[in-house]
Amino acid sequence: MSKLALSDDILMSVEKPARYIGGELNIVRKSLSDIDIRFAMCFPDVYEIGMSHLGIQILYEMFNRREDTYCERVYSPWPDLHKIMKDKDIPLFALESQDEVRNFDFLGITLQYEMCYTNVLQILDLSKIPIWQKDRSDDDPIVIGGGPCTYNPEPIADFFDLIYIGEGEVSYDELLDLYKDMRKSPDYSRELFLRAAAHVKGIYVPSLYDVTYNEDGTIHSFLPKEYNNGADYIYKGFFGNDINIPSTPPKVVNRVVLANLDDGAYPTKPIIPYIKATQDRVVLEIQRGCIRGCRFCQAGMIYRPNREKSLELLKNQAYDMIENSGHEEISLSSLSSSDYSKLPELIDYLIEICREKHINISLPSLRIDAFSLDVMSKVQDVRKSSITFAPEAGSQRMRNVINKGLTKEDIVKGSNMAFKGGWNKVKLYFMLGLPFEEDDDIKAIPELGNEIAANYYDIVPKEERNGKCQITMSTSFFIPKPFTPLQWAPMYPKEEYLRRAHLVNDTMKEQLNKKSLRYHYHEADLSVIEGVLARGDRKLSKALYYIYTNGGIFDAWSEFYNDELWMEAFEKCDISLEFYAYRERDIDEILPWDYINVNVTKAFLKREWENAKKGVVTPNCREQCSGCGAKVYGSGCCVK
Amino acid sequence: MKVRVRFEKKGVLKYIGHLDMMRYFQKAISRAELPIAYSEGFNPHQIMSFGNPLGLGMTSSAEYMDIELLEKIPSIEGINRLNEQMVPGIKILSFRYLPDKAKNAMSSTEASSYKIRLSDKLQAELGDLRDISNRIDDFMSLNECIITKKTKKSTRELDILPLIYEFDYRDDYFYIKCSSSSGDNIKPEVIMSEFLRFLGFELKLDRVNLHIERLDIYGLEDGNFISLDSIGIDKN
Numbered sequence: 001m002s003k004l005a006l007s008d009d010i011l012m013s014v015e016k017p018a019r020y021i022g023g024e025l026n027i028v029r030k031s032l033s034d035i036d037i038r039f040a041m042c043f044p045d046v047y048e049i050g051m052s053h054l055g056i057q058i059l060y061e062m063f064n065r066r067e068d069t070y071c072e073r074v075y076s077p078w079p080d081l082h083k084i085m086k087d088k089d090i091p092l093f094a095l096e097s098q099d100e101v102r103n104f105d106f107l108g109i110t111l112q113y114e115m116c117y118t119n120v121l122q123i124l125d126l127s128k129i130p131i132w133q134k135d136r137s138d139d140d141p142i143v144i145g146g147g148p149c150t151y152n153p154e155p156i157a158d159f160f161d162l163i164y165i166g167e168g169e170v171s172y173d174e175l176l177d178l179y180k181d182m183r184k185s186p187d188y189s190r191e192l193f194l195r196a197a198a199h200v201k202g203i204y205v206p207s208l209y210d211v212t213y214n215e216d217g218t219i220h221s222f223l224p225k226e227y228n229n230g231a232d233y234i235y236k237g238f239f240g241n242d243i244n245i246p247s248t249p250p251k252v253v254n255r256v257v258l259a260n261l262d263d264g265a266y267p268t269k270p271i272i273p274y275i276k277a278t279q280d281r282v283v284l285e286i287q288r289g290c291i292r293g294c295r296f297c298q299a300g301m302i303y304r305p306n307r308e309k310s311l312e313l314l315k316n317q318a319y320d321m322i323e324n325s326g327h328e329e330i331s332l333s334s335l336s337s338s339d340y341s342k343l344p345e346l347i348d349y350l351i352e353i354c355r356e357k358h359i360n361i362s363l364p365s366l367r368i369d370a371f372s373l374d375v376m377s378k379v380q381d382v383r384k385s386s387i388t389f390a391p392e393a394g395s396q397r398m399r400n401v402i403n404k405g406l407t408k409e410d411i412v413k414g415s416n417m418a419f420k421g422g423w424n425k426v427k428l429y430f431m432l433g434l435p436f437e438e439d440d441d442i443k444a445i446p447e448l449g450n451e452i453a454a455n456y457y458d459i460v461p462k463e464e465r466n467g468k469c470q471i472t473m474s475t476s477f478f479i480p481k482p483f484t485p486l487q488w489a490p491m492y493p494k495e496e497y498l499r500r501a502h503l504v505n506d507t508m509k510e511q512l513n514k515k516s517l518r519y520h521y522h523e524a525d526l527s528v529i530e531g532v533l534a535r536g537d538r539k540l541s542k543a544l545y546y547i548y549t550n551g552g553i554f555d556a557w558s559e560f561y562n563d564e565l566w567m568e569a570f571e572k573c574d575i576s577l578e579f580y581a582y583r584e585r586d587i588d589e590i591l592p593w594d595y596i597n598v599n600v601t602k603a604f605l606k607r608e609w610e611n612a613k614k615g616v617v618t619p620n621c622r623e624q625c626s627g628c629g630a631k632v633y634g635s636g637c638c639v640k
Numbered sequence: 641m642k643v644r645v646r647f648e649k650k651g652v653l654k655y656i657g658h659l660d661m662m663r664y665f666q667k668a669i670s671r672a673e674l675p676i677a678y679s680e681g682f683n684p685h686q687i688m689s690f691g692n693p694l695g696l697g698m699t700s701s702a703e704y705m706d707i708e709l710l711e712k713i714p715s716i717e718g719i720n721r722l723n724e725q726m727v728p729g730i731k732i733l734s735f736r737y738l739p740d741k742a743k744n745a746m747s748s749t750e751a752s753s754y755k756i757r758l759s760d761k762l763q764a765e766l767g768d769l770r771d772i773s774n775r776i777d778d779f780m781s782l783n784e785c786i787i788t789k790k791t792k793k794s795t796r797e798l799d800i801l802p803l804i805y806e807f808d809y810r811d812d813y814f815y816i817k818c819s820s821s822s823g824d825n826i827k828p829e830v831i832m833s834e835f836l837r838f839l840g841f842e843l844k845l846d847r848v849n850l851h852i853e854r855l856d857i858y859g860l861e862d863g864n865f866i867s868l869d870s871i872g873i874d875k876n
Contacts, residue, residue, distance in 0.1 A: 004652060008848055009848045011655055012696075012697050012846070012847060012848045013848075017655040017696075018655050018656050018657075018660065021652045021655055023652055023727060023728065023729070024727070025725075025727050272664075272667060274656045274660050274664060275656075275657075275660050276660070276663065280663075323671065324671070325667065325671070326666070326667030326668060326669070326670035326671040326725075327667060327670075328666065328667075328670070328685075357670070358678045358684045358686075360682075360683055379682075380682060381681075381682040
């Protein structure tokens, strides 16, 4: 039987030891003597969350298709094990081989949400890799980050050797080939490799840039350093290639995009965890990017252009994944799934194979119309399930500000249709604290809920009702994100967020149908911190280090998040909430992420910010091209 | 038709709990495409039930799962098709068709047998195990050995000696066969702990210092213990 990194008495003393033993069905096993590159791929959160993430599974599949590379998985040890590993000085290990991460060539960390940053430090620390990039030696792994938070990696830039900006399918082969060529040569040095890597498309090397600041704290300049007295350097690669390393890294890092999604690797033999992962189902990615252009939505901007996978490929992948996993459920993954052009054909096919194999279909939130209600009635128990709308704002004025093309009429028509079809539960998602939001816009949220409830009692005769209707409204607090038209917008102190949430609640209690309405809202303090990290700069790294070294981990978990510790760190490190969260950015200010070119141009974002101020709606990509810049990729909806 | 599947669970699989094993087998049966029966409704599930849960930290050569099939497949084929879907550490040992009136594995259970090895650390504390094992007969000859059993609702006193059917020591292992019926389920670590207490050792025994393997589970037939495995028959 395979060896484990942790002893029996440790495993028997921690919660869910299966998180740490590996050996799951469909993992890749390779002989170390056959490979050149060991890649540890980490999701910096607990196993059950990390194992549910599709992106990591895609990369795991892609890396392991390379004969010279062995990719293994790493997740954050839960606080119980964290303490034991610190006390007993046990280094962090990868699941497959149970070998220490510090002996790998690469440690890849996916950055899915800002609140995982303290867990990134935990991973580095437990791995015994120097936390600060500048302290690493040639023998430490190359630490590379990817994922949505890399569209402003500055708060964590000092902890990473490389940041991959864009879709993993594009540049990793080139990067790994380059590494192999340089690493095997006797002249290898970390700095030379990083300088060479800076010229691989989509690769950003934070240590090669200098930032200077104005007196008010904003960025004065962000420039690449010059090396070798301005002369290129020729490096003799192990395989005989001359590797030309220019003296200066590129000024701008361009996001890379996979033009044809059908060409990408896909995990059709998914790993099946022993313990229940959050996503205990087949996940089928049907498209990337979104045509809608909601102004608050980062994913809607940074994954442009919208590209669909072909129907035939999706059918094959769905079939194979069901066969190879034995999962009892399948769900579709994408932004705005209703926009996938062959959705009816795909769902017909899924219904057919799933009926035969007794598999449940869990539908993503579809636009509510006759089609989706018909599909839902086929795959769900109408009396138990609910229908979902994401109006994001309560009033039409605010929905125009954020360019959410869902009208009150759409919502009323959709919910009425659903009530006639037997549903009586409706969920509504909103944001509070959007720019230009006024109290009337906030009150419009419960008023909309009330109107939907009133329609239920009008439409459905008493004898046909399945009890009261149940309208559940949830609000999160708006957090401005880089590369969105609202990236310049101010946030508010948590007291103001709570005032707005209470206004929703109080207004709800005044409604005629208040007994049919329910309301939930998110934590306000966490939202402010997330906002600081999302738009922060390199000065934040000291605060993150302070928080981690003072015991802060798993900050994405509200039970572990310690607001006092964060405030203490900000004070000690001179981080002002006023500067990072509450102020509106000047339109000409150099933003920390300006050196990244996502090919959604700043001119377009500025235009959209102006449109937001005026409440002018911009058509979606299929109706009319608005010239965002993503056309340069020459794929997806831009070329149809 | 009902089939009883026996499998072993070894090595690192001891860290996988009972509910996770059930989900593991649900998926394995789907992958193996066994003709299993499903329940009705919007969320159909496979008709399956498991024998006595194995505690976390124990290994076993006798785990039982009863499944309902829609059509007959040869036993050897059932074993092979499932084994193709197993991870290292789990192995299907038998696939036997049960008589129609057979009770499921859980409610048939009357007794279980275990093989126990003491951790090196524990052995060092106890001294020569042969000396210790020579006292088993003395322990078994006591008038009574009362333990306090706590359930959710009450605590009750129970004499465990009549519930221990076999207690031996051979080649570094203790072997215990004891009651595991729903009314009088005795854990092997409780027996070991009482035995050592009788010898004057007050020790906290758990699954780190006792390595326990379940060897088999038994039902009753004509007053004799019979392996749950022997209740069914192989079919071609």
